[in-house]
Amino acid sequence: EKEKENDVSVSWRRGFVTAAPRLFGTFNSQKKTTNVSLRYDARTVPGESGAAVCSVPKLGLGELPSELVQRKRDSNNTRGTGTLLAMHRAGADGEDGEGVLVSEIFKDVRETLATRKLRHAASKGNTGVAVLELNRTPGTSRGHRSRAAAAAAEVVAAQPAMAVAAMACVADKGGYVSVGAARAASACEALETNMCAWAAFDPKSSRLAAGIAHALGALARAGIVPSGGGLEGDACVVATLEAHYANQAVREKAEWALRLRRARGLR
Numbered sequence: 440e441k442e443k444e445n446d447v448s449v450s451w452r453r454g455f456v457t458a459a460p461r462l463f464g465t466f467n468s469q470k471k472t473t474n475v476s477l478r479y480d481a482r483t484v485p486g487e488s489g490a491a492v493c494s495v496p497k498l499g500l501g502e503l504p505s506e507l508v509q510r511k512r513d514s515n516n517t518r519g520t521g522t523l524l525a526m527h528r529a530g531a532d533g534e535d536g537e538g539v540l541v542s543e544i545f546k547d548v549r550e551t552l553a554t555r556k557l558r559h560a561a562s563k564g565n566t567g568v569a570v571l572e573l574n575r576t577p578g579t580s581r582g583h584r585s586r587a588a589a590a591a592a593e594v595v596a597a598q599p600a601m602a603v604a605a606m607a608c609v610a611d612k613g614g615y616v617s618v619g620a621a622r623a624a625s626a627c628e629a630l631e632t633n634m635c636a637w638a639a640f641d642p643k644s645s646r647l648a649a650g651i652a653h654a655l656g657a658l659a660r661a662g663i664v665p666s667g668g669g670l671e672g673d674a675c676v677v678a679t680l681e682a683h684y685a686n687q688a689v690r691e692k693a694e695w696a697l698r699l700r701r702a703r704g705l706r
Contacts, residue, residue, distance in 0.1 A: 546581045553587040561594040567605040569594035573633040574609055577640035585641040592634055592650030599654070599661040606630045621666070627658060628665035631672040638675050648679045649689045656696025659703045673700050 553572060560568035569591035577588070595602040607626035634651045641647050655672045658665075665672065676696045683689035 543582065546584065550581045550584045550587055553581075554590045557587065557591055557594060561598070564601070565605075566594055566598050566601045567608065570602055570605040570609055570630065573630065573637065574606075577637050583641065585637060585644050585647045588637045588641075589644065589647040589650040592637070592647070592654045595630065595634070595654040596650065596657040599657040599663065602654075603627050603630060603658070603661075603663055624664055624666040627663045628667045628669075631655065631658065631665055631669065631675075635671050635675040638679060642678075642682055645683055645686050645689050648683050648686075649692050652676055652679050652689065652693040652696045656692065656699045659696065659699040662703070664703065669700060669703070673697075673704075676700060 557568040557572055560566075572587050572591040573595070575588075577585070581587075603623050603626045606629055607622050610626060610629060634654060637647060638651045655676055658672075659669070676693055680690060680693035680697065683693070
C-alpha cells in the first residue's frame with residue numbers, strides 16, 4: 440500500500456490538491472472501481488472545504504465527445520468528467536471531518552421515500568405498503584437502515600386487523616379479499632416472523648423496538664392468534680424488554696405487549 444501511495448503524484452493549484460488516477464479497490468460489494476481520482480480543497484473551511492472521490496472515464500479527454508471537450512475548454516475546467524463516488528467535509532476546529540459514499544446518500548433517500556410512501560398509504564386506509572416493507576429482507580438494497588420498518592410496525596400497531604388481511608394478500612399475491620380464521624392465523628404468523636426478523640436485524644434501534652413491541656401487543660389485543668401459537672413473538676417482546684429496559688418508552692410498550700400476549704395464552 441505504501442508503494443502505491445508513493446506513486447501518486449500531487450500538484451498544487453490555487454487551493455486545490457489533485458491526485459493522479461490510481462487503483463483504489465472496491466468501494467462497495469456491488470460496484471468495483473479501479474480508476475479513481477481525488478480532488479481536495481485545501482482551504483479547510485468547515486462545512487465548505489473537503490474532498491471528492493471520482494471515478495475516471497475510461498476515455499482520455501482527447502477521446503471524449505467533441506462537444507464535451509469544447510465546453511470544458513471554454514470553461515477552462517478539466518475536472519468533473521468522472522462520476523462522484525464519495526465526499527468528505529472538513530470538521531470544525533477540534534472536530535473530525537465526515538466522509539460519506541454517494542451510494543449511501545442514495546440509500547438514505549430511498550429509505551426516507553419508503554417511509555413517506557407507507558405512511559401516506561396508511562392514512563388512506565392501505566396497510567399493504569407497510570406490510571410489504573416488513574416483508575422485505577432486512578439489510579437488502581438500503582443497507583443497515585430500519586426507519587421505514589419502524590414506521591411500518593407503527594402502521595401495524597394502529598391497524599392490526601387490516602395489516603393481517605394485507606399480509607394474507609401478499610402471501611396469496613392477490614387483491615384485497617376477506618380472510619377466514621385459518622388464513623388470518625397463517626398471515627399473522629408470517630407478519631410476526633417478519634417483525635421479529637427486523638428486531639433482530641437492528642437490536643439497538645429504540646424506535647424500531649418500540650414500534651414492533653407495540654405492533655405485537657396490538658395483534659394480541661385484536662384477538663388474532665398466530666398459527667404457530669405466537670411463541671416467536673413472545674420471545675421477541677421479552678428480548679426487546681431486556682435490551683431496552685432503560686428506555687421508558689420502549690419498556691412500557693414491551694411490558695404492555697407482554698401482558699396482552701400472556702393473557703391471550705391463558706384464554
